[in-house]
Amino acid sequence: MRKYPSLYEHLNGGFTTVMKQRFVDEFSGATLDVTKWGFNEASGNGTRTIDQDTVDGGYKMITSSSNSSNYMQLKGGGGTIRAFDAESSAFIAVCRAVSTSDVAFYVGLQEDSYFAADHGSNRSNYRLSHRNNLVGTGNTDSSVAIDYAWHTHSATTDGTNCKYSIDGIHQCTATGATLPSDGAGHLEPWWQVYTLNSGTSKQCSIRYFEAWNI
Amino acid sequence: MKRSLYDLCNSPGDIAGIRMIEWFCGYALNTERWSKDLTDGNCTAEYSDEIDGGVALKTGTDTNDVAQIDQNFTWQYNIKGCAMIFVAKRLASAGSRYDIGFQTGYPNSQYVAHIRNNTNDTYYRLITSAGTTSNATDFSIAEDNDFHTGKIINKERSVLGYLDGVLEATNTTNIPQEVSVAGMGSYEPFLKCTHNASAVAETRVTYLEVWET
Numbered sequence: 108m109r110k111y112p113s114l115y116e117h118l119n120g121g122f123t124t125v126m127k128q129r130f131v132d133e134f135s136g137a138t139l140d141v142t143k144w145g146f147n148e149a150s151g152n153g154t155r156t157i158d159q160d161t162v163d164g165g166y167k168m169i170t171s172s173s174n175s176s177n178y179m180q181l182k183g184g185g186g187t188i189r190a191f192d193a194e195s196s197a198f199i200a201v202c203r204a205v206s207t208s209d210v211a212f213y214v215g216l217q218e219d220s221y222f223a224a225d226h227g228s229n230r231s232n233y234r235l236s237h238r239n240n241l242v243g244t245g246n247t248d249s250s251v252a253i254d255y256a257w258h259t260h261s262a263t264t265d266g267t268n269c270k271y272s273i274d275g276i277h278q279c280t281a282t283g284a285t286l287p288s289d290g291a292g293h294l295e296p297w298w299q300v301y302t303l304n305s306g307t308s309k310q311c312s313i314r315y316f317e318a319w320n321i
Numbered sequence: 322m323k324r325s326l327y328d329l330c331n332s333p334g335d336i337a338g339i340r341m342i343e344w345f346c347g348y349a350l351n352t353e354r355w356s357k358d359l360t361d362g363n364c365t366a367e368y369s370d371e372i373d374g375g376v377a378l379k380t381g382t383d384t385n386d387v388a389q390i391d392q393n394f395t396w397q398y399n400i401k402g403c404a405m406i407f408v409a410k411r412l413a414s415a416g417s418r419y420d421i422g423f424q425t426g427y428p429n430s431q432y433v434a435h436i437r438n439n440t441n442d443t444y445y446r447l448i449t450s451a452g453t454t455s456n457a458t459d460f461s462i463a464e465d466n467d468f469h470t471g472k473i474i475n476k477e478r479s480v481l482g483y484l485d486g487v488l489e490a491t492n493t494t495n496i497p498q499e500v501s502v503a504g505m506g507s508y509e510p511f512l513k514c515t516h517n518a519s520a521v522a523e524t525r526v527t528y529l530e531v532w533e534t
Contacts (some may be wrong), residue, residue: 226489
């Protein structure tokens with residue numbers, strides 16, 4: 108017997124609680140949902156598409172080979188709609204790096220300031236990267252070694268503590284002035300793929316992203 | 322145990338009716354899902370660049386300006402068996418109101434069931450109409466400018482209105498269910514912001530879910 112008739116009530120244990128803004132994309136279908144995501148790219152001509160012929164493929168971006176530091180990014184607000192609270196929000200995402208060298212990605216909430224899971228094939232471990240654009244950038248390492256498999260990355264911030272988990276296991280907590288703050292601006296969903304000093308194209312993929320205000 | 326969204330909202334053996342879930346979040350309002358009904362070029366229906374901004378339905382300053390979104394004459398919900406849950410607020414502005422709920426397509430949306438938050442009323446209200454006759458039942462919650470969760474359930478012979486988990490009003494007369502008009506059709510959801518003063522009215526909606534019961 109179902110407990111609640113609506114998804115809203117399942118998410119909130121009924122509807123006495125007023126749910127805040129939430130963003131969900133499953134990256135499934137024929138094309139990227141452009142009502143959810145805007146796109147921009149550093150100079151180059153990278154390619155991006157729904158991975159149509161791969162089970163659980165999601166959406167892939169492949170950087171340009173003509174730019175040794177090419178980046179491509181999806182912004183869940185197109186850089187203009189920032190609905191997420193820099194001091195009270197969270198995200199969860201499933202993504203991976205596919206190329207196995209000179210490749211990196213961020214996934215999280217961003218708009219100048221950010222908190223995000225950070226993969227880089229030039230480092231030993233995944234890390235939580237965070238930036239307050241009025242102060243500077245910080246990084247906190249996880250204990251999970253860099254690899255090229257799918258993982259579930261999640262993080263939550265209250266403006267004082269930013270907690271990062273991989274595959275449901277808490278990895279680290281970042282604190283300090285380099286966390287995003289309301290004074291430094293609100294945030295939007297973000298997935299960025301980039302090349303680490305290479306003349307060849309690099310691929311990363313994503314198949315789920317969800318963000319919410321707390 | 323892994324479960325499906327379907328399993329969450331339906332009992333085993335159910336053949337689910339149609340359901341729509343709208344988060345009103347991202348780059349731009351999905352105009353393949355939503356039709357904009359704006360009385361003039363000063364009215365807008367766009368995502369808001371603010372925390373919990375959702376979709377902002379904003380009027381101009383002409384009296385009785387309307388900023389509305391609906392499903393463009395797509396009537397998929399049974400008048401006698403559907404429900405809606407939404408999160409919305411009305412920004413402070415004299416003479417502004419929102420109406421969120423269900424409307425039929427015949428004639429000129431005179432068969433409706435919706436929740437109203439109006440500066441000109443004392444309380445939130447459940448409004449139903451069966452053609453030329455309507456029924457407005459006050460909630461116990463005073464009109465305000467805060468986010469609330471509204472819920473409407475359309476039953477065989479009644480319409481129930483909730484706010485923040487509490488049943489606030491039940492209309493059993495002057496409801497669309499009590500009449501049968503050829504061509505009246507079924508329901509579509511609508512979200513409407515209106516003002517009747519010389520100021521811009523604005524309503525924010527951050528979630529909407531509609532389903533057959």
